[in-house]
Amino acid sequence: MSTRPLPDYWTTRLQDYKTTGLHDYATARLLDHATMKHSIWQDGIKIGLIGGGIGVLLSLIGMVEAFSQRHIISNVISMGHTLLLVIVLLVGYMAAKRASQTQPLRVLANGLISGLMVGGSLALLVMVGNLVRLRAIFINASPVLYKLLTFDYGIGSGIFLLLCAGAFSGLLSGLFYLSPALARRVLLTSLSSVVMAGVLQDLLRPTFALWGPLAIINEWLFAANGLTIEGAVSLFILMALIIYFWAKRGSAVKAGFRGLPPTKQRALRITGLLLLIIVLLILPQVLGLFLSEVLTIVGLYVLLGLGLNIVVGYAGLLDLGYVAFFAIGAYTIALLTSPELGFFGLSFWSALPFAIIVGVIFGVLLGIPVLKMRGDYLAIATLGFGEIIRILVLSDFLRPWLGGAQGVGKIPKAAIGSMEFAGPQQIYYLILAGCFLVGFISWRLRDSRLGRAWMAVREDEDVAQAMGINLVAAKLLAFATGAAFSALSGAIFASKLGSVYPHSFNVMISINILCLIIVGGMGSIPGVLVGAIALVGLPELLREFADYRLLVYGAALVAMMLFRPAGLWPEAVHRRELQEEESVGTETESLLGPEPGKQEGV
Amino acid sequence: MWQRLKERMTPTDIVMWLIGGGMLALIIWGSTATLIAGRYTAHHWFDFMVFGLAQGSIYALIAMGYTMVYGILRMINFAHSEVFMSGPYTAYFVAAFFNSSGFLEQQPIISLFAIFLVSMSVSTLIAVLLERIAYRPLRNAPRLVPLITAIGASFFLQYTFRGLYGSGFQAYPVVKILEGEWAFWDFRILKFQAVVIVAAALLMAALYTFIQRTRVGKAIRAVSEDKEASALMGIDIDRMIVTTFVIGGMAAGAAGVLYALMFKQVHFFMGFIPGIKAFTAAVLGGIGNIPGAMLGGIFLGLVESVGPSLFLDGLGIVAPYQLKDAIAFTMLVLVLIFRPTGILGEKLAVKKA
Numbered sequence: 031m032s033t034r035p036l037p038d039y040w041t042t043r044l045q046d047y048k049t050t051g052l053h054d055y056a057t058a059r060l061l062d063h064a065t066m067k068h069s070i071w072q073d074g075i076k077i078g079l080i081g082g083g084i085g086v087l088l089s090l091i092g093m094v095e096a097f098s099q100r101h102i103i104s105n106v107i108s109m110g111h112t113l114l115l116v117i118v119l120l121v122g123y124m125a126a127k128r129a130s131q132t133q134p135l136r137v138l139a140n141g142l143i144s145g146l147m148v149g150g151s152l153a154l155l156v157m158v159g160n161l162v163r164l165r166a167i168f169i170n171a172s173p174v175l176y177k178l179l180t181f182d183y184g185i186g187s188g189i190f191l192l193l194c195a196g197a198f199s200g201l202l203s204g205l206f207y208l209s210p211a212l213a214r215r216v217l218l219t220s221l222s223s224v225v226m227a228g229v230l231q232d233l234l235r236p237t238f239a240l241w242g243p244l245a246i247i248n249e250w251l252f253a254a255n256g257l258t259i260e261g262a263v264s265l266f267i268l269m270a271l272i273i274y275f276w277a278k279r280g281s282a283v284k285a286g287f288r289g290l291p292p293t294k295q296r297a298l299r300i301t302g303l304l305l306l307i308i309v310l311l312i313l314p315q316v317l318g319l320f321l322s323e324v325l326t327i328v329g330l331y332v333l334l335g336l337g338l339n340i341v342v343g344y345a346g347l348l349d350l351g352y353v354a355f356f357a358i359g360a361y362t363i364a365l366l367t368s369p370e371l372g373f374f375g376l377s378f379w380s381a382l383p384f385a386i387i388v389g390v391i392f393g394v395l396l397g398i399p400v401l402k403m404r405g406d407y408l409a410i411a412t413l414g415f416g417e418i419i420r421i422l423v424l425s426d427f428l429r430p431w432l433g434g435a436q437g438v439g440k441i442p443k444a445a446i447g448s449m450e451f452a453g454p455q456q457i458y459y460l461i462l463a464g465c466f467l468v469g470f471i472s473w474r475l476r477d478s479r480l481g482r483a484w485m486a487v488r489e490d491e492d493v494a495q496a497m498g499i500n501l502v503a504a505k506l507l508a509f510a511t512g513a514a515f516s517a518l519s520g521a522i523f524a525s526k527l528g529s530v531y532p533h534s535f536n537v538m539i540s541i542n543i544l545c546l547i548i549v550g551g552m553g554s555i556p557g558v559l560v561g562a563i564a565l566v567g568l569p570e571l572l573r574e575f576a577d578y579r580l581l582v583y584g585a586a587l588v589a590m591m592l593f594r595p596a597g598l599w600p601e602a603v604h605r606r607e608l609q610e611e612e613s614v615g616t617e618t619e620s621l622l623g624p625e626p627g628k629q630e631g632v
Numbered sequence: 633m634w635q636r637l638k639e640r641m642t643p644t645d646i647v648m649w650l651i652g653g654g655m656l657a658l659i660i661w662g663s664t665a666t667l668i669a670g671r672y673t674a675h676h677w678f679d680f681m682v683f684g685l686a687q688g689s690i691y692a693l694i695a696m697g698y699t700m701v702y703g704i705l706r707m708i709n710f711a712h713s714e715v716f717m718s719g720p721y722t723a724y725f726v727a728a729f730f731n732s733s734g735f736l737e738q739q740p741i742i743s744l745f746a747i748f749l750v751s752m753s754v755s756t757l758i759a760v761l762l763e764r765i766a767y768r769p770l771r772n773a774p775r776l777v778p779l780i781t782a783i784g785a786s787f788f789l790q791y792t793f794r795g796l797y798g799s800g801f802q803a804y805p806v807v808k809i810l811e812g813e814w815a816f817w818d819f820r821i822l823k824f825q826a827v828v829i830v831a832a833a834l835l836m837a838a839l840y841t842f843i844q845r846t847r848v849g850k851a852i853r854a855v856s857e858d859k860e861a862s863a864l865m866g867i868d869i870d871r872m873i874v875t876t877f878v879i880g881g882m883a884a885g886a887a888g889v890l891y892a893l894m895f896k897q898v899h900f901f902m903g904f905i906p907g908i909k910a911f912t913a914a915v916l917g918g919i920g921n922i923p924g925a926m927l928g929g930i931f932l933g934l935v936e937s938v939g940p941s942l943f944l945d946g947l948g949i950v951a952p953y954q955l956k957d958a959i960a961f962t963m964l965v966l967v968l969i970f971r972p973t974g975i976l977g978e979k980l981a982v983k984k985a
Contacts, residue, residue, distance in 0.1 A: 414962075
């Protein structure tokens with residue numbers, strides 16, 4: 031058993047222990063441990079079965095079937111099949127990674143076996159499904175699903191095909207793992223851009239169609255559903271070339287930029303920013319009605335996210351009742367403007383300051399009771415507040431003032447002079463202005479005295495207090511600022527819809543916002559943008575995705591916390607901290623290193 | 633004395649005491665007004681109490697899971713409400729099968745036993761998987777990390793079950809022997825409510841004995857007292873944590889069937905509100921404290937069923953029953969503000985809160 035070479039991880043570990051001069055005893059234990067845990071087939075089978083379980087689950091909850099409506103490459107592969115393929119490839123890669131790159135056979139065997147396991151699990155599902163009527167329990171275990179899983183070839187040859195496909199894909203993953211790093215990067219990026227082009231066809235097609243000369247791309251690239259084969263191949267080659275040349279020359283370009291004098295660098299940056307602003311300004315005109323609607327939704331979530339980012343990201347106060355302030359902003363506007371209730375009948379602009387002020391007041395009011403709470407207690411208390419507000423709004427008790435379950439309608443649109451912010455293409459500018467304002471405020475706040483106080487509170491409350499930070503003021507300001515942003519968003523939301531209902535303000539909204547902040551990176555302003563586009567924009571574009579939205583959010587939260595707690599676009603401070611920690615780690619290791627060695631020498 | 637009081641009270645304290653005092657005044661005013669108006673008879677109050685007791689004992693069973701996990705891991709297992717949902721939702725299919733085949737009518741006891749068994753094992757399975765996949769890798773992470781993971785896991789599970797079983801309400805079959813009512817002198821108790829109360833009481837007694845009297849129970853208590861020391865004493869911490877999740881899952885699965893028998897329906901979202909309320913119950917009794925969770929659950933159930941009529945009706949609020957969830961959440965917030973250690977949570981004090 032011990033003659034088998036060790037996988038990468040263990041060899042490096044052993045190297046570590048040897049340099050730190052650990053006793054032979056420990057080395058022997060480690061060897062035992064390593065060889066025992068990693069028998070040849072075990073990696074492949076175990077990881078493959080996990081992947082198979084995920085594949086079966088995705089099939090049973092209906093994701094595969096729902097996604098197969100959309101073709102990635104027309105009549106070649108659908109999104110549902112792509113989903114399964116991605117699982118097999120990932121699993122194969124994970125299994126292959128368990129072996130060292132110096133043992134190609136072992137790598138390939140691991141990949142092959144894990145792929146076979148995934149295929150086998152799905153085949154088992156099909157076989158069981160053909161014997162027992164699974165549909166009595168699992169509503170999505172339909173004949174259509176079995177047909178999809180067997181590639182429409184009937185049960186016998188279909189299952190054989192499924193197994194072959196699994197094994198082959200696993201093998202490919204193994205090969206991928208064995209190929210050089212540059213090839214891996216090129217392959218991965220260009221393949222995923224082909225998939226993205228297929229997934230986002232509804233976004234890309236109308237965009238290209240709007241501009242005369244670009245319409246040719248459409249014809250080349252897209253069929254009625256999905257990419258054309260030649261389109262996919264050419265896109266793949268194009269992306270591969272771009273990535274290849276960027277990998278070869280990218281550093282030179284970057285160095286060239288750095289070599290420029292500072293004034294020129296600044297000028298370049300400003301031009302870039304101006305270009306971005308111009309693009310943002312003409313975006314709704316270019317994109318058309320539906321996509322502008324999506325943009326406004328993303329924009330509203332960006333506003334909300336920036337607000338919660340201050341509370342959660344900067345000050346570290348996990349607020350699960352954040353939707354309450356959104357509701358308060360929306361209802362204040364409804365109360366002040368709607369002729370249906372007929373209390374005040376103000377215009378949107380004169381009601382807006384009140385909405386924000388009421389938001390701030392409630393932010394402070396709900397903030398005071400939770401000042402002394404920390405962490406999870408705070409989260410639950412705020413969740414309670416959010417629910418209380420929703421229940422009150424929904425109740426018959428407050429119905430004469432807030433409209434009860436029917437909500438409030440006929441909220442007037444915002445208008446400047448003769449220009450009315452009616453459709454999504456106009457509301458967009460309102461939201462964009464709001465985003466710029468709020469983004470600017472949070473950006474300035476981050477490096478201000480207050481922002482630093484918040485971050486100190488986030489890192490350690492007691493130490494922050496000892497350093498002279500007024501905890502009460504800092505926390506209340508965080509709640510108030512967050513509430514103000516949220517109320518602004520709520521106000522725009524109310525005027526956008528023209529009506530407010532209690533059901534628009536349930537706890538899911540809070541979770542969505544929390545999710546986009548965490549996925550983007552807590553405390554990071556561009557992170558909020560990335561999170562909103564990924565978690566709000568994408569699902570709006572993919573209609574078939576709607577049912578699985580919260581499922582994916584939940585999985586994303588867990589996965590982010592397990593594998594990438596800093597988020598997709600981490601805040602600079604966080605990044606620096608992580609790097610520092612790493613360097614500190616290596617330092618202590620090198621400090622400890624010679625110590626036992628000396629002992630050995632003695 | 634006044635001087636000292638003035639020094640010790642901060643403005644926020646004063647605001648908080650004002651809020652608390654205002655609440656108390658409202659409650660007293662509302663209750664006296666209701667009692668003077670005399671719209672409800674003793675029978676009404678008795679019915680409210682029995683219903684509250686039944687609901688409260690279900691909360692108490694769920695709260696056991698929260699409180700034990702909190703005691704041992706110092707984290708709120710936000711996904712426990714899905715552990716609670718998964719069991720009865722899966723067992724629904726067993727119940728429906730028994731119902732359609734007529735077995736439920738012939739052998740109601742055996743069928744109920746089977747339903748409980750399925751529900752409890754599914755809930756336990758989900759709880760164990762949750763611990764293994766989501767929580768174990770994060771055991772030493774900062775405090776917010778496992779909480780966020782738990783929230784994510786909760787929604788993931790909810791929508792997984794929605795995908796698996798569909799998004800509609802499923803009507804639980806009616807068990808004939810649990811229909812009707814028993815009369816004691818002048819008062820009547822609905823049979824299923826009595827059964828729920830008795831079954832929950834038995835389960836709680838069993839769990840409490842397990843925790844207090846057996847070796848494993850002792851080990852679990854030791855681990856929640858001090859992880860390092862109990863590891864040094866030769867206790868397998870991982871195993872004890874899994875055992876905790878198993879016990880919590882079993883209690884939640886049983887509570888789920890009782891809940892389904894009481895409200896006659898299951899749904900993928902059914903765990904959310906009882907979950908939060910059970911958490912409230914756990915906090916109410918002092919989180920980490922098992923008898924506290926039971927007491928808190930029953931107390932919460934009672935307040936929730938008696939409260940709307942007693943406190944709110946007298947204040948002239950229309951349809952007070954709509955606000956029963958608001959009462960529960962207000963109570964949660966008030967407890968968290970004024971007594972975060974809960975009713976029985978004296979020992980834990982500042983260290984854990």
